[in-house]
Each structure stands twice: as C-alpha cells, then as structure tokens.
Amino acid sequence: VILKAQAIAPGLAAASTREVADPAAAKAAAAELLTIDDGGRKPRGILVEARPRGKAVYSLSFTYDGTTKRPVVAATNMAGKIDDLADEHPDRIVRRHFSALYPFSDYIAKELAKSLSLEGNDLKRMTRIVSGLARLFLKYDLADLDITSLVKLGDGNFVVLDVEADLEIEARHRQRPMLDELGFGKDDLRQVREPTEFELEGARIDEEDPRGIISPIAEFDGNIGLVIGAGGGSLTLTDAVRKHGGRPANYAAIGGNPSVDKARRLTKLVLTKPGVEKIAVMSNVVSNTRADLVARGVIKGITELGFEPKDKILIFRVPGAWEADAAKILEKYGVEYCDRTVSISEAARRAVEKVG
Known part of the structure; x- marks a missing residue:
C-alpha cells in the first residue's frame, strides 16, 4: 500500500509518502509520517491507498506565465513535477494558455x-480532468496546481496519486471559508521557516507607518544591503546584483511614495544587519514615489548611525519624480546620483564593483 501524510506546507511532498508491503512496516511508516513538521503543525492525517496498477502515467501543472500574463496548463506523459521534467525533456512538454477572466473552455483541454x-475514451476522460482542474485553479485563486502523478488504470479510468496546490497569498480574504475549514488562522502564512528578527522588524516598520510600503522582506547571507523599489523591477535588481557577482544581504522593496521616516528606518535596519558593509539604493523609474524623499530618508538614516553617506552608499539610482531635487541633496553629501541613462x-x- 501507499501511505501519504496530508501535510499542508510547501517542500514536503517527497518526504510525505511511503510505500510498504506489510502491516508492521505500515505501522512504523505511519508513526514516522505523523512526526513530519509541516510548518508549525503535524499532518492532518494519513491517506492509505492500495498501490494502483497503471498502464500509463501523466503529469499536469497549472500556473501563471509571467511573460504572457496569463494562466497556463502544461502536461506530459511522464511522472514528476513539470518544472523538473521540462529541464531534461523539453520536447515532451505540451502547453496551452487560457483566460483568467472568462470561463475555461473544454476545447482547450x-x-x-x-x-x-x-x-477515444482516453481523450474524453483527460479532457474532463483538465477542465475540472482548470476551473478549480481559477475558483480557488491558486498560484500553482501540480498533479505529479496521474495514472491510467487497467480499466481505463484515471486516478490522481499526488497533488500539490499553492494559494495566491493576496487571495486569503476571498478564500477565508476554505482556509477556516483547513484550520488556517488569519495570520498563519504557512511559511517554510519562521521569519527572522530582521524580517519581523522590517514588517513592523512597514506596519507602523502607512505612507508607502516595504514588502516583501527577506534576509540573506550577503554583504550588500539593498534598499530597492520598482515592484517587479526590484526582483530584476536583486538578480542583477547576483549576476555581477554580488551577494545581497536582503530583499526589501520600498515604494508607494514612502515617507522620509520610513526610508530612514529601513536604511538603519539594513545597515545594522550583521555582515552588511554598504548599501545600494536602486529603483526603476518612479512616478508615485518621490526620489527626493527617499534620498532624505537614506541620508538621515546613515548620519544617525554616525557614518558619512558617501562612505556607505554604493550607488543611488532612483530616477523619476523629483529626481533633480534628489540629485542636489546627494551632491551635498558627496554621493553620485544616477539617472535613467544608467541601466x-x-x-x-x-x-x-565598488564593494570589492
């Protein structure tokens, strides 16, 4: 038989399944599975199923395509996670995009x-399965839905052996009834690890000042502190630092026209993080964030720590609204300002290069 712990947490799929051949082994495996840490709570239970005798196996994956900005379903006639299989067998993955605004069409499935x-019947059955999963994906605001093993049985029916689903975090309020049924509290994010003190303090800074936003916040083992903005552009900035051989100490995207005080507190938090030598203040072109307010906050945070801004700022690239004023402020403290001509x-x- 197959034992599957019902663990509601990412990253535990591989560790939550056991195959056993006798009652004694099943008892031992069940005891082990019940000790799995699923992010703060034990598994809800164990599913026990006879091992299916399959004639063929498939995998399905529903997610969002960042390039087309649309949902996409991918499938293959192999078992496993589509993302992993696509690296080794890209020619065996088929994909179809669909709309998040209109009802899912059976024709796409x-x-x-x-x-x-x-x-024949296999086509009809697979069409129903794909259509049903696509509608579930949209109905429950899922960010990812992976069927890593969809087996065709000897009688022609299909059975799903493993499912991994990830809810879009911004949809928690819409999916409150489902989350309540699963035992998720309003503040239960089911994170893989507990937030660090650095991350908790960053969240407090964001919560205590409603002007602008600092989110998300993550701590890394690096030496370059990042005070960055631009929404998705902040991810590009972080990746660019890594691409050029840098080691980011954190990820903290600030935007939405933050106050001077918010920028000040974030700067002090990043600069006092152990291992951080200097900070890079970078953003895409801003429109609703004032570059001069960011500059004032960053400089104030540095001077309050007893440092010279020119000794702690690696680069300041926040082009856009009020950039001329930002440039004048930075010039006063001997800090070079980079406009949009610098990519x-x-x-x-x-x-x-400057951090060495």
Whole structure:
C-alpha cells in the first residue's frame, strides 16, 4: 500500500509518502509520517491507498506565465513535477494558455489531451480532468496546481496519486471559508521557516507607518544591503546584483511614495544587519514615489548611525519624480546620483564593483 501524510506546507511532498508491503512496516511508516513538521503543525492525517496498477502515467501543472500574463496548463506523459521534467525533456512538454477572466473552455483541454496522443475514451476522460482542474485553479485563486502523478488504470479510468496546490497569498480574504475549514488562522502564512528578527522588524516598520510600503522582506547571507523599489523591477535588481557577482544581504522593496521616516528606518535596519558593509539604493523609474524623499530618508538614516553617506552608499539610482531635487541633496553629501541613462544592470555592476 501507499501511505501519504496530508501535510499542508510547501517542500514536503517527497518526504510525505511511503510505500510498504506489510502491516508492521505500515505501522512504523505511519508513526514516522505523523512526526513530519509541516510548518508549525503535524499532518492532518494519513491517506492509505492500495498501490494502483497503471498502464500509463501523466503529469499536469497549472500556473501563471509571467511573460504572457496569463494562466497556463502544461502536461506530459511522464511522472514528476513539470518544472523538473521540462529541464531534461523539453520536447515532451505540451502547453496551452487560457483566460483568467472568462470561463475555461473544454476545447482547450481537448487540444492539450490530443497533444499527448490520446484518443477515444482516453481523450474524453483527460479532457474532463483538465477542465475540472482548470476551473478549480481559477475558483480557488491558486498560484500553482501540480498533479505529479496521474495514472491510467487497467480499466481505463484515471486516478490522481499526488497533488500539490499553492494559494495566491493576496487571495486569503476571498478564500477565508476554505482556509477556516483547513484550520488556517488569519495570520498563519504557512511559511517554510519562521521569519527572522530582521524580517519581523522590517514588517513592523512597514506596519507602523502607512505612507508607502516595504514588502516583501527577506534576509540573506550577503554583504550588500539593498534598499530597492520598482515592484517587479526590484526582483530584476536583486538578480542583477547576483549576476555581477554580488551577494545581497536582503530583499526589501520600498515604494508607494514612502515617507522620509520610513526610508530612514529601513536604511538603519539594513545597515545594522550583521555582515552588511554598504548599501545600494536602486529603483526603476518612479512616478508615485518621490526620489527626493527617499534620498532624505537614506541620508538621515546613515548620519544617525554616525557614518558619512558617501562612505556607505554604493550607488543611488532612483530616477523619476523629483529626481533633480534628489540629485542636489546627494551632491551635498558627496554621493553620485544616477539617472535613467544608467541601466539597472549597469547600476548593479557598479555597486558590486565598488564593494570589492
């Protein structure tokens, strides 16, 4: 039989399954599975199923395509996670995009199933499965839905052996009834690890001042402190630092026109993090964030720590609204201001080069 611990946490799929052949082994495996840490609570239970005798196996994955900004379903006639399989067998993965605004069409599911060379009753059954999962994906605001093993049995029916689902964090309020049923509290984010003191303090700074936003916040083992903005551009900035050989000490995206005090407190938090030598202040072109307020806050935070801004700022690239004023402020303290003619990649390169 197969024993599957019902663990509601990412990263535990591989560790939550055991295959056993006799009652004694099943008892031992169950005792072990019940000790799994699923992010603060034990598994809700153990599912016991007879090992299916399958004639064929498939995998499905529903997620969002960042390039097209649309949901996408991918499938293959192999078992495993689509992301992993795509690296080794890209030619065996088929994909179809669909709309997040309109009802899912069975035609898309049928096209996908045909691409897997299914026909007859197999085609009909797979079409129903894909359509049902796509509607579930949209209904419950999922960010990811992975079927890592969809087996065709000897009688022609299909059975799902393993499912991994990830809820979009911003949809928690809409999915409150489901989360309540699963035992999730309003503040229960089911994180893989407990937040660090650095991350908790960053969240407190954000919560205590409603002007602007600092989110998300993450701590790394690096020496370059990052005070960055631009929404998704902040991810690009972080990746650019790594690309050029730098080691980010944190991720903390600040935006939404933060106050001077918010920028000040974030700067002090980042600079006092153990291992941080200097900070890079970078952003994409801003419109609703004032570059001069960010500059004032960063400089104030540095001077309150007893340092000279020119000795702690690797680069300041926040082009956009009020950038002329920001440049004047920085010039007074001997800090070079970079406008939009300096690309994100070039700004990251300069920062890494200066930290040595």
